[in-house]
Amino acid sequence: MHLFYQPGVDSPRVDSPGTVRRLWDSTDPVTYLTEDDSRHAVKTLRLGVGDAIAVTDGHGNRFSGVITKADARQCTFRVTGQETTPPRPFSVRLCVAPTKNLDRIEWFVEKAVEIGIERISFFVSQHSERRVLKTDRIMKIAVSAMKQSLQSWLPVIDEAVPFAQLLTGVEESQRFVAHLPAHETLLHLAKAAMPGGSYAVLIGPEGDFSTNELTQAVGAGFQMVTLGNNRLRTETAALSACQLLTLVNL
16 A cells, blocks of 8 residues: 655544534545655556555544546545554654764654654754754655655654754653763663653764763753764764664563
8 A cells, every 4th residue: 555645634624612524524525645746646656546545644644545536736535544543652852963964864864764753853063064954855754754664653853953942942751862971881771761751862963062062961851871882973873762762662
């Protein structure tokens, strides 16, 4: 089954107090793929009228449907069913300083979404080599990875903000900052994280966090942890943290 993304397919509409009607009800059918997905379905996959598809809104809802008009500009479909995937019993938020080479951060986003992640927040720190990040392409990569891995939840992607500003907006209960100290023994993330929590992990830039930034993080309730004895690239460290927190909750 081919999975497509249409963020508006499950927008609720209240007709009267206590009554919620979905846009795909027979009295109000709005069922079409986005322009990109329409082109992919018709031109690349060569799907036609009567072919079955699945569509997610990125908020846990997945709709089964049948194509009614195979138009590469706006492919329409009829919804035949719906199922909802509940959110995971834990949540992972990775706060990452974008790398100088954008390909590396795009690779991380793709793989993290495939593994499973709720939120990716970017920040600019003192040692950041990249201080501007356009998230439009990042979001497209996240959408593609969600569809590729047949998931129904699309993670939140936050614009890059200054490090100090990021710290004020973290509400997750378990907060960690990944660090590889020269002369200090830290608890490994896999041992520090408790199952079933909401996690936020800070991953620094190529030049690592400054001493002042580490002090700020600890003051904001972050616990310094290690990801192992090896010095990892930014994107490798971020993906390792994502995988470790998933394994902690198995």
